Amino acid sequence: xxxxxxxxxxxxxxxxxxxxxxxxxxxxxxxxxxxxxxxxxxxxxxxxxxxxxxxxxxxxxxxxxxxxxxxxxxxxxxxxxxxxxxxxxxxxxxxxxxxxxxxxxxxxxxxxxxxxxxxxxxxxxxxxxxxxxxxxxxxxxxxxxxxxxxxxxxxxxxxxxxxxxxxxxxxxxxxxxxxxxxxxxxxxxxxxxxxxxxxxxxxxxxxxxxxxxxxxxxxxxxxxxxxxxxxxxxxxxxxxxxxxxxxxxxxxxxxxxxxxxxxxxxxxxxxxxxxxxxxxxxxxxxxxxxxxxxxxxxxxxxxxxxxxxxxxxxxxxxxxxxxxxxxxxxxxxxxxxxxxxxxxxxxxxxxxxxxx
Amino acid sequence: xxxxxxxxxxxxxxxxxxxxxxxxxxxxxxxxxxxxxxxxxxxxxxxxxxxxxxxxxxxxxxxxxxxxxxxxxxxxxxxxxxxxxxxxxxxxxxxxxxxxxxxxxxxxxxxxxxxxxxxxxxxxxxxxxxxxxxxxxxxxxxxxxxxxxxxxxxxxxxxxxxxxxxxxxxxxxxxxxxx
Numbered sequence: 001x002x003x004x005x006x007x008x009x010x011x012x013x014x015x016x017x018x019x020x021x022x023x024x025x026x027x028x029x030x031x032x033x034x035x036x037x038x039x040x041x042x043x044x045x046x047x048x049x050x051x052x053x054x055x056x057x058x059x060x061x062x063x064x065x066x067x068x069x070x071x072x073x074x075x076x077x078x079x080x081x082x083x084x085x086x087x088x089x090x091x092x093x094x095x096x097x098x099x100x101x102x103x104x105x106x107x108x109x110x111x112x113x114x115x116x117x118x119x120x121x122x123x124x125x126x127x128x129x130x131x132x133x134x135x136x137x138x139x140x141x142x143x144x145x146x147x148x149x150x151x152x153x154x155x156x157x158x159x160x161x162x163x164x165x166x167x168x169x170x171x172x173x174x175x176x177x178x179x180x181x182x183x184x185x186x187x188x189x190x191x192x193x194x195x196x197x198x199x200x201x202x203x204x205x206x207x208x209x210x211x212x213x214x215x216x217x218x219x220x221x222x223x224x225x226x227x228x229x230x231x232x233x234x235x236x237x238x239x240x241x242x243x244x245x246x247x248x249x250x251x252x253x254x255x256x257x258x259x260x261x262x263x264x265x266x267x268x269x270x271x272x273x274x275x276x277x278x279x280x281x282x283x284x285x286x287x288x289x290x291x292x293x294x295x296x297x298x299x300x301x302x303x304x305x306x307x308x309x310x311x312x313x314x315x316x317x318x319x320x321x322x323x324x325x326x327x328x329x330x331x332x333x334x335x336x337x338x339x340x341x342x343x344x345x346x347x348x349x350x351x352x353x354x355x356x
Numbered sequence: 357x358x359x360x361x362x363x364x365x366x367x368x369x370x371x372x373x374x375x376x377x378x379x380x381x382x383x384x385x386x387x388x389x390x391x392x393x394x395x396x397x398x399x400x401x402x403x404x405x406x407x408x409x410x411x412x413x414x415x416x417x418x419x420x421x422x423x424x425x426x427x428x429x430x431x432x433x434x435x436x437x438x439x440x441x442x443x444x445x446x447x448x449x450x451x452x453x454x455x456x457x458x459x460x461x462x463x464x465x466x467x468x469x470x471x472x473x474x475x476x477x478x479x480x481x482x483x484x485x486x487x488x489x490x491x492x493x494x495x496x497x498x499x500x501x502x503x504x505x506x507x508x509x510x511x512x513x514x515x516x517x518x519x520x521x522x523x524x525x526x527x528x529x530x531x532x533x534x535x
Contacts, residue, residue, distance in 0.1 A: 043445070044435055148477065155479050161450075164485065164486050165472075165474065169448075172446055176469070177469070177474040180476070232469050235474070237475050
């Protein structure tokens, strides 16, 4: 599949909203950091070495298709990022398939993506290999199993840098050991409205978990969407890390549902008003900033989950999270757009999709 | 609400000062707030590198043993990185750095990760003993479950597999790779 196909559609497999607890959890992500033995870490690679690493990973990626790794939708294709124009690379960031640093400097970098976009493998980001698996809802165990299988398949062809005591060696010691970062993306409007979110996040810190905004490190929580992930990667097994996060995520889900229930019972008129207004603006507006869109889409999502707006499928809301981003809007327009033009196009897209 | 200082820009910074029951409120725009020194909008630039450096130099528990007398100019024989460069960048140069700078790194790992030993997955080919130990662990758990469920045929099969792995571990010696 040419990279264009990946970039042209907003929809990825994780947006289907078919996973468990998808009323609160948008997606689950597992990331594994791996490096090849015998090569310096990516920031020290020469141009030739970087190309060699890509070639080696490419051979590993072919192995995934050859073995037919269960759960991976073939084919998994590798794209050299220098062959993809900057705007299209930005779309890959907006689809969470690659990280912003990988898009910024494309030299000597690549990404392999599976046909359903559930698996992506970044090459020469901070580490030589970053395996990422995304799935819908709260599904940590299965997502981990899939990531581990992809890891095993790559290892058929690649020799990883591994230390018998320290585990998988990574460029930064914050990833040493398992190289595992597990995260869940949660929508917590009711906890925010009822003023409980801050206290909850403080508690999560005590469980060795980090909370970030929708776009990762250093970003605000646009649209009440937060990422919860493990901090520690050494001294605990992958299963421990995952079951800890899973347990905490279940608690967060329960708290959010209770808060929603409270809103519906105690503040029904206010919530109906808020949700109805959000829906009204989104279906009527002709100029929409991305911030306003994120905020109102959060209200509409809450309305859908509370059964106050039966009309909108959740997967449309998920798809819009990607489709309203600046690069994606410009890619569909086929040209560069200024902020105002983007706001107009965004409004038109949202009107269309909500009416459909 | 407009900024009470310039009266032009919207007030986005609201400050309440309370001293001995006397309350003063200010509503300012960002620019005026910054000029008056009422509020610093610039957050301290907390990079990972700075954090690492500060953990290595002087943490809240005082200077770390080993870090000060560390020979700053030791170079990794494989990639040429010095420990000073690691502190500046926050990244090691290659896998060998972990062995080269082990002494300086261990206290940092214990602080940052709470541990310095990996207990998880190991690669099939280079993971050697660790992988076998882990497989053994899993097989023993399965064996317990099989016995509890009175699945004796399965238990016997698991027991045989455990024996084979145990023999391989012994044959491999303490330092050698098993596979």
